[in-house]
Amino acid sequence: MTSGPESAGPTWRQLWRKSAASIVDPVQTRWLLEQASGLDAAALLGAMDQVAPVEAAEQLENLVKRRLAGEPLQHVLGHWGFRHLDVAVDSRVLVPRPETEQVVTFALRELDRLDASSPHSAPPGNGRSGAGLLAVDLGTGSGVIALSLVTERDAVRVIATDRDLDALDVASGNLQRLRADAAARVVLRQGDWYEALPAEASGRVHLIVANPPYLAEHEWSGLAPTVRDFDPFGALVAGPSGLEAVEAILAGAPTWLSQHASIVVEIAPQQAAAAAELAMDAGFGTANVEDDLAGRPRVLVARR
Numbered sequence: 508m509t510s511g512p513e514s515a516g517p518t519w520r521q522l523w524r525k526s527a528a529s530i531v532d533p534v535q536t537r538w539l540l541e542q543a544s545g546l547d548a549a550a551l552l553g554a555m556d557q558v559a560p561v562e563a564a565e566q567l568e569n570l571v572k573r574r575l576a577g578e579p580l581q582h583v584l585g586h587w588g589f590r591h592l593d594v595a596v597d598s599r600v601l602v603p604r605p606e607t608e609q610v611v612t613f614a615l616r617e618l619d620r621l622d623a624s625s626p627h628s629a630p631p632g633n634g635r636s637g638a639g640l641l642a643v644d645l646g647t648g649s650g651v652i653a654l655s656l657v658t659e660r661d662a663v664r665v666i667a668t669d670r671d672l673d674a675l676d677v678a679s680g681n682l683q684r685l686r687a688d689a690a691a692r693v694v695l696r697q698g699d700w701y702e703a704l705p706a707e708a709s710g711r712v713h714l715i716v717a718n719p720p721y722l723a724e725h726e727w728s729g730l731a732p733t734v735r736d737f738d739p740f741g742a743l744v745a746g747p748s749g750l751e752a753v754e755a756i757l758a759g760a761p762t763w764l765s766q767h768a769s770i771v772v773e774i775a776p777q778q779a780a781a782a783a784e785l786a787m788d789a790g791f792g793t794a795n796v797e798d799d800l801a802g803r804p805r806v807l808v809a810r811r
Contacts, residue, residue: 516564519544520555526571535580542584543567579733589651591658594681599673600649601742606799607718610773611655613797613806614716617769618642621713622662624767639663639692641708643763645700645717645756646670648742650678650693652716657689663714664692668703671741700752701759712763717756718773723749749775753782757789757809764811772807779804 517525519540527536537548543566544551544559559567573583581587581602586595589603590611596602618640639662644653646669653667669675675695682690696703704712722744727735734743745752753774760770770791774782779796786794786809799805 516558516561518556519551519559522559522564522567523555526567529571529575535574538580538584539567539570539574543570577732577736579737582737590655592651592654592681592684594649594651594654594684595677596649597677598737599671599739600677601718601738603649603651606805607651607773609797609799610716610718610771610806611652611659613808614642614652614656614714614771615659617714617771617808617810618656618660618663621767621769622660640713641666641711642714642716643704643708643712644668645715646719646742646752647678647695648674648718650681650695652718653678653693654681654685654689656716657692658685664694666694666696666704666708668696668698668700670697670699670703671739672697674739674742700755701763704763709763711765713765713768715756715760715764715768715770716772717770719752719756720745721749721753721773721775721778723747750778750781750785753778753807754785757782757785757791761790761811767811769808769810773805774807776803776805779807782807783809 523536523540526539527533530536541547541551543563546554570583574580579602581596582598585597586593587603590608594603621640642656642663642665644665644667647653647667648669650667653665656663656665667678675697678695682693720741720743724744724747727744753772756772783794783796786807791809792811794807794809796804797806797808
C-alpha cells in the first residue's frame, strides 16, 4: 500500500509553528529547529515544506520539552557561541556569558600592550624563548578564555587550569575544535589555582586572566532557576563574602607574574572598590575596574 499525503509526517513548517506556539521566542525556536534538522538557517528556510525525517522530528520534540522544563537553551543545544568560537557546553561548566567576552577584550588589550613593549627576539630565560607571551587562564571551565586568546592572537601561549577534571574534559573537547596551530599553544593542567602551574613558570607569566566564582553564599538561593539548577555551584559561589577566590588569585599573582605584567579578573559590580584595594594590597602598581557592555563595573585590570 502506498502512503499518501495524509500519512506523511509533518513538514518543517508545521513543526516550526507547533514549536513556536510552545517556546514563544521565535529566535529560540529557529535555533532548536536548526539543531534538530542539522541545517543552517538558510538551508532550513529552503526546506520548510519538506517532510521532516522521523528521527529529526522526535529530536525536536525532546529539545522543546527540555527547554520548557527550564533547562538553559545552551545546554539544550549542547553548544554556544563565544566571540569567534562555537563551544560545547553542558552542566559541568558555566554557560559562557557576554560579560566574559569583555574579560577577553581587556585581556587582549593587555597582551597587545606587553607585546608592543617587548620584542619576541628576546633571549631564552625570560619566559619568552622567542615563542611569544605566556598567559595563564585560572579556572578555565569550558576553556573559552584560553581558546579565545590563542585564536585571536598568534603571539601567546596559554596554560589553562581547573581543579575540576570534568571541566577540563569539556575544555579538552573544545580545544580539539580549534585549528591545529592555535590548539598547540594551549596546555591544560589540573589543580587549584596556582597549584596547577609548573614551577618553571614562576616569575615568567605575562598575563593572568580569570573568571572565578564571585557570588556570596547567601546569593545562591536568589539566582534564576536556569542558573541555580544547572550551572555548577562551585563555579559560581566563592564563599561567605563572595571575594574569597578573587582575593586568593590576586594575592598569589605576584609570585608568577613577570615585570610589568598584568592580571585581568571578572568580578561582581558591587566588588569593584574591594577588588581594586585587594590588588593594591597585593603589590600591583595600578588597579582599575572596567565596565561591561551594560555599563556595570565588571573587569578588574591590574598591572605590576
